[in-house]
Every structure is written in structure tokens, then in C-alpha cells.
Amino acid sequence: MASRLFLIVLLLASLASAQQWHPPTQTKKLSNGLVVVVSEDHSAPTIGICVTYGIGFRLEPEGRTGFAHLFEHMMFEGTPVSPKGVFDQVAESGGGFINGDTRYDYTEYIESASSAALDPLLWLEADRMKTLDFSEKNLENQRNVVEEEVRVNVMNQPYGLFYAIDLPGKAWDTYPNAHNFYGDFKDLDAANIKDVQTFYEQYYAPNNAVLAVVGDVKPEEVFEKAEKYFGALPQRKVPPKPDLIERPQASERRSTQEDKLATLPALGIGYRMPPKTPHESVVAAVTGELLHNGEASRLYQALVKEKQVAAEVSGGVNWPLGTFLEYSGPTLMTSFIIYPANLKGNDVMTAYDSVIESLAKIGPKAEELDRVRSKMRSDWYDQLEIPVSRASALGHAALLDGDPMRVYSVPDELNKVTADEVRAFAAKYLVKNNRTIIDRVPAAKSSTPDSKDGKQ
């Protein structure tokens, strides 16, 4: 009896401590609307900075596919007072690096460096929030760089990211959600400096941005510097967000593609997720992870191990373009499955469907749900570990969920998800009428490969 009591006490203690990791974090809004988030962490003399803007692929204009990302490259091409190359030089000479990333609903700019570089890096971020060097020459240079990026990541790779580009293209019906976010070359070629200017003026305003700073800093110091460098930037009128809602899907959508470079066939399967709401989006995430995350997941165990109809399985909600919270419009739960050449897509789908049906009928066991949530909490912490990735996570949550502190409540939110909610979610949303399937098969060897470059 005594030992049992002791165990319970220990268990409670461990549960309590498990939920308590919450590094000090403060938020302030400047009078021009810029949200500033600071998380103090003195474990190393380093800092991470992330400026997230509320603009992504979804809102790029028609006829300008790929523009949000091309524009992101232009943010590194200098300003009238800080020529191209200065930002990199200052960051690298400050013991760090800079980068940028464009996604459906946001574009982020990150710096990781020694804490000694805080002032110059904040100054440079503010400088490019003021204006840019709208240079034709630099646009032409970055257009070339971006087209090489599309070649190296899409056109010259097996599978060509079809599960991330073509699948949403078939699953959704409206331009914002369905278009090719990397950009058609004719649209990239058509982009001009006027487009860069307009896009900048519309979306790159302090009131459409979040500045997050994490690491070896004091919050008061960062708020003061933010005011000093960003405070005078004028608010601008940001276009209202268009209606992104799609009409319900009537029936399953299936298609087949040929792949000139792949040696093994693959399936992309996308289920439309319901509009993002606080609790249901976490239920969706748990469902996605239970099916896809790691060797213990249901799809891996069934398809790779038991039935041996797949070589690799990956996927999840909002995969592969962010975590299960990093979106604010329509998104999919995607499965990407590479399967052996001697099988047909339908053989794999039969096995896949029985996994989904069993989840929808019986739901997860308590023990299974428990370990999936443990793994998810552990993975969630990973993105909060180092300053620059915590700055990203805080910035995205502030922008997309209106509350940076959401990143710390996720472990608690995971614990509230019940087995029956997962079952009901699968039964309601993981149904055939709600999904799109692309079967991507290696092109027959006899076909003549089109080796000519799109544009030379």
C-alpha cells in the first residue's frame, strides 16, 4: 500500500513538471501595430530573431504564381542605404547566418547570431521594413536563382514534390489554395519591378508583422530597441484577407501522373481538413501523427511491416509545409507513400483504406494515444529548443493564432484529446468523398525524355 501511494505521488509530480516547461516570454505591441515577442534564455551567448509577415503563397496575385517566394528573395537584395550583401556580411561577421522562408500564410526572415549582433541585425530588419532597393538588375538575378531553385527541388528531382504542389492543386478549386506556389516559369518571367513595389507596399508593413527575439537578451532592452529602430515606421493599409473558403468536395478525385525521373511508383493522398479551430485542429494533428509519425505509426506498421506493400510512408496535417498549427486557411492531411514497382496503386490503397477504416470504427487504444501524445510533445519541444526556431514558432503563433503563448499550451492541449474524438474525427473527415489521390508512376522507359531546358 505504501509503495503504491508513493508511486501515485511520483506520477503526479512527473505530470506536473512535464507541463511546466514555459520559458519566460513577454509580448508588447508598438503604436504602429508591430507585435514584439521576447523570450529570455541565457543558456548561450546567442540570439535568434524572426520577423514574420502575414503574407504567403495564398495571396499572391493571379498570373503571378510563385511571386511571394520570388519577393522573399528580393528582401535580401538590399535597400537604398544598405546595399545587397551587407546583411549577410553583418550576420556572418556577427557569428551567425540569415535566411528566409515562404509558406501558405506567412513569410519569415530569420537571423541566428552572437548576442553582440543584436543591434545591427535589428537595425537591418527595420531598414528593410522601411523600403527596398527596387532594382531591375537584382530582380533579374534572383529570377534566375529562383528558377534554378525550382529546377533543383522540383523539375530535376524524382516525384517533383507532387504531393506538395500537384495534390493541393487537385484537391482545391480556387486559385489561392490550388495554384503552384513555386511558380510557373511564364509567371516568374512576367514578374516586374512594379509588382515587387506593389507587393511590398501592400503587405510588408509593421502592422502586418511580428518581431520575435529569443536568447541572451533582457526583454526591456529588446522592447526599447524595437521602439528605437521600428517605432517610427508608419502603419500602412493592408488589403483585407479574401474569402478562402472552398465549396465542399462532392466526390473522390483520382488521377495518375507519369514521372520521368522516379524509379519507384508513389501515391499522394490528401484529405481536406475542417477550418482551423483551437481544439479540433489538435484532434486533427493527433490523428495525423498516429497514422504517420515514425515506425510505431499505424500506416508504417500496416503497410511497410505487416502487408509489405510500401517502402516508405510519411505525412501528416499541413505536411510538409509546416507544423500542424502553421496555417490559417484550407489545409490537407497528406500521405506520401513510395511503393514497390511490382505493385499497383490500388493494391496499396486497399491496405491503406483498411487502416483508415479501422481507426474510424474502433479508434485508438488508450496506451497508443498516450505514446503518440508523448512523441508529439517531445517533437513540439524540439522546435522550441534553440533561439532561432523558438523565435519562429512564437512569431508564427502570434501571427496565425493571435497568441504567441499558444506554443507553450500545446502539450496541455494534446492531453485533452480523447480516443473517441480521434475516432469521430477519422470517421467524419477521413472519408473517400473528402480526398484526392494521385498515383505517380515511373514513365515507360521507351518514352523520349524531354531533356530540353524550359528556358535557355
Next chain:
Amino acid sequence: MKTLRALTASYLLLVSIAHAQKEHSLPKDLPPYGPVAPLKTPTVKTLQLDNGLTVWLVAREGFPKVALTVAVRGGLAADPKDRPGLAEVLAKTLTQGTKTRTARQVAEQFQFVGGDLSARAGQDAIFVSTSVLAEKFNQVLPLLADVVTNANFPDAEVKIAKSNVANSLRSRESQPGFLANRALAKVMFGDHPYSVIAPTQSSIEQTTPEDLRREFARRLQPKQAVLVVVGSFDATKAEASLRQAFQSWKAAGSESVPETPKPSIQPARAVYLVPRAGSVQTTLRVGAAGPERQAEDYEASEVANAIYGGMFGSRLVLNIREDKGYTYSPFSALRTYREAGYFATQADVRNAVTGATLNEIDYELNRMCTTGPSDTEMTQAKRYLVGNEAIGLQSGGGLAGELGRLWVDGLPPDNIAKESEKIDKSIAADVTAVAKKYLPAARSTVIAVGEEKVVREELQPFGMDIKPAP
């Protein structure tokens, strides 16, 4: 307990940040860098268990996870001649069941503690790693110990893993980067064991559970292994728990892994072609000999690499990306193994600028030998290298991995601080000296993966032999 040694009192590293000079004139209102805080290098407690297992512990508060890596000597370079790449199959099957746990139980129990169990074969070692919730740290030790001690390679699991590795190889062979790296290793290392980076279909096919059990016994021995633990844990309690979990690990065989001989790297000045129909780019790799990590000139070589093509602000990136727009992904790296090192330059470029790009790569390689680095370049490169090393060690997994690699290379934990100090002390003349030793274009070799006709036409003017990759 044999030895117990603590490397205490964090090595403090003082590096001055000079304001980058000219090159780009800096904006007149740009505020200066602030005072530089000393970089903290980790305090590593080292001990050795009675069975010979080396243990490196880094206890640090805060972040509620613990990263663990077991590195065992004997990677791809230790594979039998007739089973190239066997270490990859060994790594894949190592996690697939023990005497008392099925593969599924292993996967589920790691998931419960918040980790994935991954095993990966490098050239010199196999790395078994995971990262778990700190509150479940005590549960992971017996699990991890069971895998490295008692993996039993069940026939059914070996069959599945072989099929997955075979499919994974087919899939990798459709990626131009893999084809280029595989060819580069063969050209750089010839008959030396470092020439193999992946298995072949026939070596996978021939691998038996007996092969795996034999290699497991030969490699997974406590006296040729290190356990690295980094994260939030009580050091005293952890020491007791890990002794309990790992002390029963006994070598199953008496044979152990021999030293890998030092290769001599003298690649031919030639173009090695890997034809790939349908390519819209040429995937270029340029290789040149370099130092291993223990070499005297390793740090100066890292600085040279940063200035040549390792940083975004490097000569190569500014030239072929930021000026000419030939490529998205130009980069150079100094790749090191325990017994060798080499410089690898990479760029994937649209077909029409294949020749133009190689011309610029050759130019920048030679310019490293003829035109010494400016003060700005030296400052930027040194700060970049020291700072990014510190950034890489911020995460528990990053630090555990780096410590594991150091141990495999035969270097102590305080090498982290020493390397940074040596980088900081290097001067322009050191950089030019290593550039002259390693980087002349005439001593480099070229791999090109792409449309055969395009590569031949584009690279013919260089006057090098264009031959099929080995």
C-alpha cells in the same frame, strides 16, 4: 569504476568581433556590435565502465529533453570486401528487435518516451541516437542498452529491411545528388574503403542474418563504443542508472574492428560523367584533397573553405549565384573522416551554363591560391565558423552528435574549444598556404550528372578527359 574525470570550468573563449571593413561600405547609421560575451563550451564529464564503455555526460538545466547517442567504431569502411555497404543494412536491422522485444515493441516503447530510435552508418562508425522527454530519461536507458546489447536480427525483419534498403537504394539512384556523391567518393578514394557510401543491390541481396549477427558481434562492443548523454538530468543519479543499464554489455566476439588505413588522395584531373536522361540541370561536384580533422592545418582549411564557398558571403556564392544567377545551391564543404578529408564543391546548374559554371569554380579555386583573403574576409569567415559552431551546439541533439563524431575521430571533448581558438588565431598567410596545398583547380576532379550530350558539349573546351564515372 576505472576513471572518472571531469572537464570542468567551461572553456571560455574570447573572440573579438571587429566591424567588417569595406568591401560593402556599411550604412553610416548602422549601430556597432555590442560587447562580446564569451562563448561557453560544454562541461563534459567523462567516465569509463568496467566493460570498457566510454561515457560522456553533459548535464544542463532548462530544456526538458535528453539526447543520447551511442557511437560504435566500424562503419562502412569496416565492411567485408564482398559486402560493400553492409553497415547500412546493419544499422537498419539493429533496431528491429532484441532477445526480449519485437521490432514493434522497440518502436512503441521509444515512442512512449518521446523518441525515435535512429541508427545510421557513417564511414567510421555506426551512430544509434534518440532524444527523449527528460521525465522519461530513466526508462530510455534500459531500452537503448537492450538494443545495442541484444539486437537479434530476426529472419522476418531482416527480409523486410533488406527489401526496404533495396527500394531505398533504387529511390536514391533516381536523385542526381546521390549519384554525384557516390561517384565523387569513388573517384576520390579509388580502392580505399572510404570509396563506398552505399550498398549495391547485389550486396543487399547476399546479406544474411548470419552476416549481420557476425558483424554485430564484431562492432557492437563496449570497448569500441561511446555513450553520449546531453540534457536535463541529475548527473549523479544518471551515472548510477546508466551503469546499471550498460554494465552487463559484454563483447559477444573477440575479434574487433581494425584501424582503417590512411588513403592517399590523388584524383585525376578529368570529368567523370554520370549520364541521366531527362535532367534539366547538370549536377556538378568538384573534389580536391583536404586534411583530416586531427591534422595541423585543419582549422586554416576550414577558414579557407568558408572564404572560398562555405559561407553565403563567400567568393563562389557571390560569383555564381548573387552575380550570375547560375544556381540556387552553390556550396563547398570540407568533409572529414577519421583518416582523411576532402573539399567538395557543389552546384546544380541549368544545362546551358554547365561550362560557364565550371569555369567560375576553377577561377575561384585558383583565386584562393593567388589572391589572399582580405581582412574583411578573414574576420567574416572566422566569426562565421566560431559562431555557427556555437549555434550548432545549442541543441542537445547537435551537441551529442558532435561529441560522438569527435570520439570516433579520436579527439577529446575539449577539442571543441581548441578548434575555435585555432580558427580565431589563424591568419591570412595560413589560409593562402592551405589553398596552395589543396585548392589549385589543376589538382581537382569533376563529377557531372546530367544529359550526356549536354555535359560533353559544355565541358569539352576544358580539354580534360570526359569518362564514365567508376
